[in-house]
Amino acid sequence: xxxxxxxxxxxxxxxxxxxxxxxxxxxxxxxxxxxxxxxxxxxxxxxxxxxxxxxxxxxxxxxxxxxxxxxxxxxxxxxxxxxxxxxxxxxxxxxxxxxxxxxxxxxxxxxxxxxxxxxxxxxxxxxxxxxxxxxxxxxxxxxxxxxxxxxxxxxxxxxxxxxxxxxxxxxxxxxxxxxxxxxxxxxxxxxxxxxxxxxxxxxxxxxxxxxxxxxxxxxxxxxxxxxxxxxxxxxxxxxxxxxxxxxxxxxxxxxxxxxxx
Amino acid sequence: xxxxxxxxxxxxxxxxxxxxxxxxxxxxxxxxxxxxxxxxxxxxxxxxxxxxxxxxxxxxxxxxxxxxxxxxxxxxxxxxxxxxxxxxxxxxxxxxxxxxxxxxxxxxxxxxxxxxxxxxxxxxxxxxxxxxxxxxxxxxxxxxxxxxxxxxxxxxxxxxxxxxxxxxxxxxxxxxxxxxxxxxxxxxxxxxxxxxxxxxxxxxxxxxxxxxxxxxxxxxxxxxxxxxxxxxxxxxxxxxxxxxxxxxxxxxxxxxxxxxxxxxxxxxxxxxxxxxxxxxxxxxxxxxxxxxxxxxxxxxxxx
Numbered sequence: 001x002x003x004x005x006x007x008x009x010x011x012x013x014x015x016x017x018x019x020x021x022x023x024x025x026x027x028x029x030x031x032x033x034x035x036x037x038x039x040x041x042x043x044x045x046x047x048x049x050x051x052x053x054x055x056x057x058x059x060x061x062x063x064x065x066x067x068x069x070x071x072x073x074x075x076x077x078x079x080x081x082x083x084x085x086x087x088x089x090x091x092x093x094x095x096x097x098x099x100x101x102x103x104x105x106x107x108x109x110x111x112x113x114x115x116x117x118x119x120x121x122x123x124x125x126x127x128x129x130x131x132x133x134x135x136x137x138x139x140x141x142x143x144x145x146x147x148x149x150x151x152x153x154x155x156x157x158x159x160x161x162x163x164x165x166x167x168x169x170x171x172x173x174x175x176x177x178x179x180x181x182x183x184x185x186x187x188x189x190x191x192x193x194x195x196x197x198x199x200x201x202x203x204x205x206x207x208x209x210x211x212x213x214x215x216x217x218x219x220x221x222x223x224x225x226x227x228x229x230x231x232x233x234x235x236x237x238x239x240x241x242x243x244x245x246x247x248x249x250x251x252x253x254x255x256x257x258x259x260x261x
Numbered sequence: 262x263x264x265x266x267x268x269x270x271x272x273x274x275x276x277x278x279x280x281x282x283x284x285x286x287x288x289x290x291x292x293x294x295x296x297x298x299x300x301x302x303x304x305x306x307x308x309x310x311x312x313x314x315x316x317x318x319x320x321x322x323x324x325x326x327x328x329x330x331x332x333x334x335x336x337x338x339x340x341x342x343x344x345x346x347x348x349x350x351x352x353x354x355x356x357x358x359x360x361x362x363x364x365x366x367x368x369x370x371x372x373x374x375x376x377x378x379x380x381x382x383x384x385x386x387x388x389x390x391x392x393x394x395x396x397x398x399x400x401x402x403x404x405x406x407x408x409x410x411x412x413x414x415x416x417x418x419x420x421x422x423x424x425x426x427x428x429x430x431x432x433x434x435x436x437x438x439x440x441x442x443x444x445x446x447x448x449x450x451x452x453x454x455x456x457x458x459x460x461x462x463x464x465x466x467x468x469x470x471x472x473x474x475x476x477x478x479x480x481x482x483x484x485x486x487x488x489x490x491x492x493x494x495x496x497x498x499x500x501x502x503x504x505x506x507x508x509x510x511x512x513x514x515x516x517x518x519x520x521x522x523x524x525x526x527x528x529x530x531x532x533x534x535x536x537x538x539x540x541x542x543x544x545x546x547x548x549x550x551x552x553x554x555x556x557x558x559x560x561x562x563x564x
Contacts, residue, residue, distance in 0.1 A: 005334075010365070010367065013361075013364040013365050013367070014365070016361075016364060017350070017353075017361045017364070020353065020357060020361060021352040021353065024352075096350070096351055096352070097344075097346050097347070097348040098348070098350055098352075100314075100344060100346065100348045101344070101348030101349070101350065101362075101409075102365060103314050104312055104314070104337065104342035104344065104348075104410075105337060105338075105362065105365035105366055105413075106334045106335075106337045106338045106365065106366060106367075107365050108334065260314070260315065260316065261275065261315060
């Protein structure tokens with residue numbers, strides 16, 4: 001077990017450090033969530049929808065773009081959080097020795113790790129907010145319920161940030177992040193009911209998709225955007241909570257094993 | 262004397278191999294204390310245990326009377342650490358490095374601004390406050406690390422090789438600053454490979470090797486005791502000289518092409534040796550801490 005004394009609100013000081021750094025580069029960083037959904041909607045809306053027509057989802061007929069628009073937010077949450085706690089955290093930990101410097105202060109390692117995960121979730125929520133504006137203006141999101149996508153993005157960001165941090169704790173070199181991306185993130189990106197409904201998958205593959213956290217996040221995103229979902233939202237929220245707590249715990253254990261010797 | 266650091270039978274093992282092997286020493290309030298030793302002697306491991314980065318395998322380690330393994334947060338709030346690696350935050354400017362670091366100590370914004378102003382002045386970094394860390398010279402990087410370690414007004418400063426890799430000018434500037442801090446009564450623990458640095462700054466030092474303390478004392482007393490007042494170095498010594506030294510029981514180290522004679526005055530043979538046995542080149546000089554160090558830890562390369 002982890003000693004509760006290692007946790008305190010002091011972790012917010014590390015979160016603030018990341019905010020100070022981000023303020024210097026936000027002008028470049030916020031362009032991605034601004035333009036990426038536009039590109040996807042244009043590509044799939046103009047290019048694909050003629051081929052595909054309507055999508056049957058939860059007994060409702062949706063245009064293809066209306067089907068993927070909420071999922072785009074869910075995938076952005078995943079990418080933002082996962083990249084932050086893998087590549088970006090690894091650089092801070094390994095190359096910049098930022099964590100070593102912090103460990104000479106009253107901060108505990110656990111607070112640093114929690115702050116990194118919370119920061120990754122913040123980036124997810126920021127990206128989701130911008131996408132929400134873009135997709136909302138295009139009419140893909142119903143308001144005011146759509147505003148719930150922002151806390152949802154933070155919550156989903158915690159889950160993906162936690163598993164990213166776990167990989168950072170166990171991976172020997174930065175190149176090896178290719179492995180979890182290739183084996184875990186990319187399949188999840190494609191097969192989580194994001195670009196086509198899970199019911200289109202062969203029967204054996206459907207339960208696998210249901211185990212993907214992105215599936216549950218995409219479900220919640222559709223619920224808050226257009227009011228429909230296949231799985232009871234409480235199940236999705238419960239699944240993501242368990243996933244988040246489990247991988248936060250593993251991340252804390254892995255980082256302590258890695259850094260404290 | 263008021264003890265700031267108390268260490269007894271401190272042991273640190275990595276996968277069953279001892280890096281620190283039953284170390285015991287203490288540091289009093291206001292002392293400038295040196296921890297010297299060859300590479301791999303366990304200096305950095307000891308330093309890391311001091312600031313709670315690395316948990317001891319066994320033994321007692323108390324700072325300000327508190328146990329490092331249970332009260333590291335309280336201890337870390339009152340110490341400053343200058344790590345061997347450059348751990349400055351390259352994503353931040355010089356000034357932000359101080360301000361953000363102050364945040365980790367929960368120092369208020371106003372207080373942090375005042376202190377970083379003071380420290381930038383003291384360490385002569387004011388003109389670089391908006392520079393990126395990457396743009397700083399080696400000396401400025403060290404000064405900024407020092408400044409950062411002082412942001413919480415520490416009662417104990419821990420310096421792990423603070424001048425390694427610096428040019429002579431920068432090193433002397435760092436020494437000057439450390440000298441001023443010493444005068445202000447700050448307690449300091451320093452590790453260094455520069456014996457001149459240790460001689461100049463330390464009130465007291467220990468030389469450790471293979472995780473054990475070899476000697477403990479002031480630089481002057483250690484030099485006196487282990488290398489005498491003066492040393493003669495003789496290049497190209499002949500067999501007659503060696504015979505002579507053996508007959509008269511003079512302490513020396515034989516390096517093959519060079520002999521090092523310790524404390525020739527004590528035996529009163531200084532002038533005889535210098536006049537009769539100096540074939541090629543002879544150096545008569547003051548003994549230094551480096552002589553003590555090499556005598557005690559040997560001259561073979563480490564690692």
